[in-house]
Amino acid sequence: MELYKKILLLIIVFTIFSCQKEDGKIDFTFLQVNDVYEIAPIQGGEFGGMARVETVHKELLKENKNTMLFMAGDFLSPSLLGTIKVDGERVRGKQMVEVMNSMNFDLVAFGNHEFDISQKDLQKRLNESNFPWISANVKLKTKEKSMPFYKEINGKKEPVNETFIKEFSDEDGTTIKVGFISVCIPSNPKEFVQYGNMFVKARASYAALQDSVDVVFGLTHVKLTNDKRIAKLIPNLPLIMGGHEHTNSYDTIGSVLISKADANAKTAYIHRISFDKKTKKTSVKSELKEINSSIKSDEKVAQIVDKWQTILTSKIKNIIPNPEEVIYTAKTPLDGRDTPIRSIQTNLGEIITKSMSFAFDDSVDCALVNGGSIRIDDQLTGAINAVDIFRVLPYGGPVLKVQIKGRLLKRVLDYGLLAAGTGAYLQRFNAEKVGEKWMIQNKELNINKTYTVAFSDYLLKGFDIPFLSSENKEVLSVYSPKEDELASDIRKAVVEYLKKMESN
Structure with missing residues (x-):
């Protein structure tokens, strides 16, 4: 009898749902x-x-x-x-x-x-x-x-x-x-x-x-x-x-x-x-x-992410021994977002170019890097480690020490300024435009003088600035650092410069 009631109930429920329009x-x-x-x-x-x-x-x-x-x-x-x-x-x-x-x-x-x-x-x-x-x-x-x-x-x-x-x-x-x-x-x-x-x-x-x-x-x-x-x-x-x-x-x-x-x-x-x-x-x-730390990670996806992160960390260790070590605490966000980094001078761009000068013991007159090399499209804030710097500059590459005629340096700086909004826009250190004049270390640029400039190696390949390459007659010499030098990888230079800033 009890079984009959259960079957009848199931039939009624099924009928109700099947008739639902x-x-x-x-x-x-x-x-x-x-x-x-x-x-x-x-x-x-x-x-x-x-x-x-x-x-x-x-x-x-x-x-x-x-x-x-x-x-x-x-x-x-x-x-x-x-x-x-x-x-x-x-x-x-x-x-x-x-x-x-x-x-x-x-x-x-x-x-x-x-x-x-x-x-x-x-x-x-x-x-x-x-x-x-x-x-x-x-x-x-x-x-x-x-x-x-x-x-x-x-x-x-x-x-x-x-x-x-x-x-x-x-x-x-x-x-x-x-x-x-x-x-x-x-x-x-x-x-x-x-x-x-x-x-x-x-x-x-x-x-x-x-x-x-x-x-x-x-x-x-x-x-x-x-x-x-x-x-x-x-x-x-x-x-x-x-x-x-x-x-x-x-x-x-x-x-x-x-x-x-x-x-x-x-x-x-x-x-x-x-x-x-x-x-x-x-x-x-x-x-x-x-999407923040309050959300638990899905285990299946996390395993794949962890696999790739382990590979990444091992690769970074070939250049930086302790990639997870906090090297700097940014109280003000360091701006590496695409639009500003390709349009205006940002504090992150300034740190990178200061690091390039630091890599040569500040023996250069100025330092220049194309905004397009900075690929993080984000702001760095709080605790920063070497992995963050590698995210900022994923392609790395050496910093070159270049002897260049003032006339060509002016052309390069003018081109970089006019390229605002593109990857050819230049982040700069010790090069500033005041009114109609370019100032190098607070002195007016002299087109007849020879300057020593720290360039990212990409810039000397002529991709962003077509007339800037080692083939140009007004590029007088190019020094490419050895593997054991700080300038051999722009990311090493930034990491060491930030460590110095943090300790001061």
């Missing part, structure tokens, strides 16, 4: 990160860390199985890990793909920094990734034609699509199709990349999608001003999840929301979304979630 409403969640270059926590372990992001991801999946994890571009480069060699080959974002594979990213957009690495390395990362990529305006350019980027798996090429469709369903049977469009800023010209017009391609991909899905969202990697223009061109997008800027923002253009999280997963955006099939209305509730 589709209500036409469905909820889903988006978790957005963008511009993530570091897999491990930053700022002394206080913020960021992909293992912490994964903990948030899993919690959201428990809350709602219809949860998607997004990367809005810029993750393969730049990073300190990406510059090191493992088994004779530079890492070039391999560590990031491995971590993202373990996190089961649902969709990623191309960012401009994905094209920092070579076509060959990018192809390897595409092939290794188990997540879909999307872009409407970046194509692979060959000698014969342009074509979509692709993954090659078991000899078969799978093209990167211009759009992406995801289907959601809930317990009562409500089903919808959600579409995504994506464009990337054309700010990193490469021979193997063809950039289509961002706005034309965004509109075209939306038009191609709108009749086959219920709602379309944006996943972009462009400037905020570009996102705002896209929002005006496509006013029916409920949300654009964007990247490129490294500081969180949340804007509304008409009824279009535009969200950007902080770089390096210091924050992530959680978007809880409801869609009504009858009214076609979408509501979005967004939460900016700080």
Whole structure:
């Protein structure tokens, strides 16, 4: 009798649920990160860390199985890990793909920094990734034609699509199709990349999608001003999840929301979304979630991160014996963010160039480094160790002592100033422009005099400043330091200079 009652109860419950009608409403969640270059926590372990992001991801999946994890571009480069060699080959974002594979990213957009690495390395990362990529305006350019980027798996090429469709369903049977469009800023010209017009391609991909899905969202990697223009061109997008800027923002253009999280997963955006099939209305509730030390790391992802961090530490020890040792305490944040470091003199730029002079016992007249060599795109504050300095200057390289004619030095300084906003902008020590005159050690630059200048070795290769190379007749001599000298690696010079500052 008791068994009969239980069976009857199960039949009643099943009947109730099976008769439950589709209500036409469905909820889903988006978790957005963008511009993530570091897999491990930053700022002394206080913020960021992909293992912490994964903990948030899993919690959201428990809350709602219809949860998607997004990367809005810029993750393969730049990073300190990406510059090191493992088994004779530079890492070039391999560590990031491995971590993202373990996190089961649902969709990623191309960012401009994905094209920092070579076509060959990018192809390897595409092939290794188990997540879909999307872009409407970046194509692979060959000698014969342009074509979509692709993954090659078991000899078969799978093209990167211009759009992406995801289907959601809930317990009562409500089903919808959600579409995504994506464009990337054309700010990193490469021979193997063809950039289509961002706005034309965004509109075209939306038009191609709108009749086959219920709602379309944006996943972009462009400037905020570009996102705002896209929002005006496509006013029916409920949300654009964007990247490129490294500081969180949340804007509304008409009824279009535009969200950007902080770089390096210091924050992530959680978007809880409801869609009504009858009214076609979408509501979005967004939460900016700080990723900090209060969030436990996911064990599976943390194991992969720890593996790569161990490799990194061993490589750094080849140059600095105690990479984790605190060498300096920054009470004022040292500014290495991309925009300022490439536009104005910053306190971090001053420390680096003072270190270059320090490496030669201050026997140089001035010191110059291109802002583009400083790749941390962050502010350093509090306890700083050698690993932080390697993150600031991942490519390292020697500091060169160069005898140079005053006429050429003036041309170099003028060029660097006019290059504000680019990597060729010069951070300087003992070189300052006062009115219309350049001052070297507080004395007016004499174009007929010979000056001794500390240059980063990259600057003498003529990439950023085309006329500055050892081939120029006004470069009189170039001294390249020996391996045991402090100037043999710019990072060693900065570490030792900061130690001296800390002890004073």
